Amino acid sequence: MSTDFKGMDVVSIRDFSREQIEHVLRLAEKMVPIAKGEERSVMLEGRILGTVFYEPSTRTRLSFESAMSRLGGKCLGFGEPKISSVAKGETLADTIRMIDSYCDAIVLRHTQEGAARLAGHFARKPVINAGDGAGQHPTQTMLDLFTIRKEKKKIEGNHVVIVGDLKYGRTVHSLSEALAMFGAELTFVAPPNLQIPKEHLKAIEAMGHKPKISSTLGEALKDADVLYVTRIQKERFPDLAEYQKVAGTYRIDMPMLKDVKSDLIIMHPLPRVGEIAPEVDETPHAKYFEQAFNGVPVRMALLGLVLGGLK
Amino acid sequence: MKEFKVTPIRNGTVIDHITMGMALKVLKIIGVAEDVSSTVSVLMHVPSKKAGWKDIVKIEDRELDPKELDRIALISPNATINIIRDYNVAEKFVVEVPNVVKGVMKCSNPGCITNQNEPVEPEFVVESKKPITLRCVYCDRLTTEIAENIQ
Numbered sequence: 001m002s003t004d005f006k007g008m009d010v011v012s013i014r015d016f017s018r019e020q021i022e023h024v025l026r027l028a029e030k031m032v033p034i035a036k037g038e039e040r041s042v043m044l045e046g047r048i049l050g051t052v053f054y055e056p057s058t059r060t061r062l063s064f065e066s067a068m069s070r071l072g073g074k075c076l077g078f079g080e081p082k083i084s085s086v087a088k089g090e091t092l093a094d095t096i097r098m099i100d101s102y103c104d105a106i107v108l109r110h111t112q113e114g115a116a117r118l119a120g121h122f123a124r125k126p127v128i129n130a131g132d133g134a135g136q137h138p139t140q141t142m143l144d145l146f147t148i149r150k151e152k153k154k155i156e157g158n159h160v161v162i163v164g165d166l167k168y169g170r171t172v173h174s175l176s177e178a179l180a181m182f183g184a185e186l187t188f189v190a191p192p193n194l195q196i197p198k199e200h201l202k203a204i205e206a207m208g209h210k211p212k213i214s215s216t217l218g219e220a221l222k223d224a225d226v227l228y229v230t231r232i233q234k235e236r237f238p239d240l241a242e243y244q245k246v247a248g249t250y251r252i253d254m255p256m257l258k259d260v261k262s263d264l265i266i267m268h269p270l271p272r273v274g275e276i277a278p279e280v281d282e283t284p285h286a287k288y289f290e291q292a293f294n295g296v297p298v299r300m301a302l303l304g305l306v307l308g309g310l311k
Numbered sequence: 312m313k314e315f316k317v318t319p320i321r322n323g324t325v326i327d328h329i330t331m332g333m334a335l336k337v338l339k340i341i342g343v344a345e346d347v348s349s350t351v352s353v354l355m356h357v358p359s360k361k362a363g364w365k366d367i368v369k370i371e372d373r374e375l376d377p378k379e380l381d382r383i384a385l386i387s388p389n390a391t392i393n394i395i396r397d398y399n400v401a402e403k404f405v406v407e408v409p410n411v412v413k414g415v416m417k418c419s420n421p422g423c424i425t426n427q428n429e430p431v432e433p434e435f436v437v438e439s440k441k442p443i444t445l446r447c448v449y450c451d452r453l454t455t456e457i458a459e460n461i462q
Contacts, residue, residue, distance in 0.1 A: 012451065091429050112424040114449025118431060133422050135450055199453050 005305035009120040010128040013138040013174040018181055024301050025146050027310055031297035034070050043309040044073035050103035051077035052095070053130070054086065054110045059270060060130045060140070063295035064107050067303055070296070076103060094309065096122045105307055108132075126224050126306040134170050140269060141174040143298040147184065147291045148226055151265045156183035161220045163250050164230030165190040165276065166196040171269045172230055173200050176211075180204040186211035187220045191246050217250060221260055227252070227285075229268045229275050253277035257285060317352045323371040325393040326383065328405075331356060333387045334366035336458050340382040341368075341375060349373065362389065382415050384408045385443060386458045408440050416445075416460040420452040 003023045009062045013021075013242065033039040049068040053061055057079070077099070086095060092115055100107055100123040108119050109130040116129030116136070131137040148155050160179055164171050166188050176186055177200065186204065188196045188211055195213060204211055214220055221227065229252060237243035252266065268276060268288040280286055304310030329337055334353050343351050349371040359365035374394055375383075383390050384406035394402040414432035418425050425433040425447070435445035435454075444455050454460065 014451070092424065092427075093430050110424070112427060112450075113420060113422045113452070114418075114424040115448065116423045117449045118429060122429065132424075134448075 004311070005302075006308040007126055007308055009116070009126055010138055010302060010306065011116045011120055012129070012136045013141045014136075015176050016138070021142065021145065021178065021182075024142055024298065024305065025149055027301035027304065028142075028146050028294075028297040029150075031300040032302075035293070035296040035300060037068070037070070041070065042072035043304055044068065044071040044307055047073040047105075047307055047309075048103040049073055049075045049077075049303065050099040050106040051075050051079070052099060052106060052108045053077070053079040054081045054108075054115075055131070056080075057109055059128065059292050059295060060109065060137075061107075063292070064128075064130065064299050064303075067296050067299035071300055071304065071305075071309065073104075073303070077107075086302045092118060093122045096127075099123075100125050105303065119201040128302065128306065131170060134168050136174050137170050138174060139295070139299055139302060140171050141178050141303070143291065143295045144171070144175050144228070144267065144269070145178060145286060146298050147267060147294050148179075148184075149153070149267075150261075150294070151287055151290075152225060153180065158225040159185040159187065159223055160226040160228060161187045161189060161217070161224040162196075162228045163217060165194045165232045165236065166230070168233065168236065169230040172196070172228075175228070176200060177203050177207075180207045180209045180211075184226075185209075187214060187224070188212070189214050189220055189250070191215055191249075194232065217256070217276050219258070222262075223261065224264055225261065227260075227264060227266045229266065229272070231271070231275055244259070247274065251275060251277065252280055254283075254289055256278055257283065260285070317354060317367075317369060318461060319398060320352075320369055320371045320395055321398055321447060323349070323369065323373050323395050324375055326368045326370075327365070327391040328359065328361065328370060328387075329383075329389040329390050329392060331366055334368055335456065336386050336461065337366070337368050337383055337390075338439060340386075340461060341370065341373075341379055343370070344456045364458075378415065380406050381409050381412060382461055385412065385415065385445075386461060388440065388443060391416070408443060409439060410437050411435070411436065414443060414462075416457065416462055418450060419437040419456050419460050420447065420450050421456040423450040423452065425449050456457040 034041045096119045105126045107128045113133040113135035115132040120127045232247050265287045266285045352369040354367040390406045412435040436447040438444045438446045
């Protein structure tokens, strides 16, 4: 696979080879000073990014907008479909064809799985998937990989424990497949009804890995290098008491971190709702806010690549 | 007098070796419910040397188009197509499971964008032919529930 990304859609992490992802991560590293505002860039001056969000988003939308602005480009779009023609029943295909004519690249978040692939069929400009229902969120995966690589120097060989809602959490599916591709060891910790779906497990096993599956954090945490925490959503449980019991079991607090490796890093795609106690924020383990920042340089690298500003 | 369960047909198609229980699905695929201008015979649960049991469908004065053959292959990959012209078997072949399936079935994922009112035909890549497993090109969902989703 080539590393020429110009005009390419970014729909699923499965569309990328390890070599291509490494290329994005290397370029993202170079973008950090610009993302922090320490250096200026006009790489995408005169270019327009369409941000089309059918679902609420804070980090993803703002970090794409920040990334585009830091590179000298501009953004247009909507973050609330109620105020657009979507509310009048316009198809996604029509909305995309229209926005396609107003901008140079499109970032799409949608409630339905496969929406970004569909948008890619109708748009002439590159489409970047910012999450499609319970499906893919490839730029989140790339920023997660970037964070692990930055903090741990490499991805390969690290023991990554992923905890939370592994069934519906969209970040987990693409991340775990990508981590397996990079040679990380994986442990999945979740209540049985929210464990990683079989098809993802199969895909990981097909890459020659044998992930561990557990319903408790205890043992797995001891030799973990990375703890990736995701939110357990209340609506997945018919009984509120059951939810509270399960959510409480996986809450990361200071006593839980007593026996962990000193260089363990804790990540979370955010927003968190009590999965990580606030006092953990002050420990050197907490990397979730850096992780949220890393979305900017990674998205800058991707925008630069698909718009032809970077090679 | 010798009793025929189903008499030979003069012109048309005999679909033999249909997976047992799939004959009615085959009828749905070839659309006999809407457009019947000649005789259609259905045999279900017929002893078969190869598979133990099979179904057979005979349609007079009709040959099938490639899309119909693709659909039949998906629900009954061992079905044999016999094209009959003037009481003779003019052509005989086993259906072939295609590598890509387009516009033949809907995605089994209710959350897939192709199940909304969008102007696209559902499309699948055949990941495995035994058992037949399809991957939706749009949402990546794998499905083996073909018969339930044939359109």
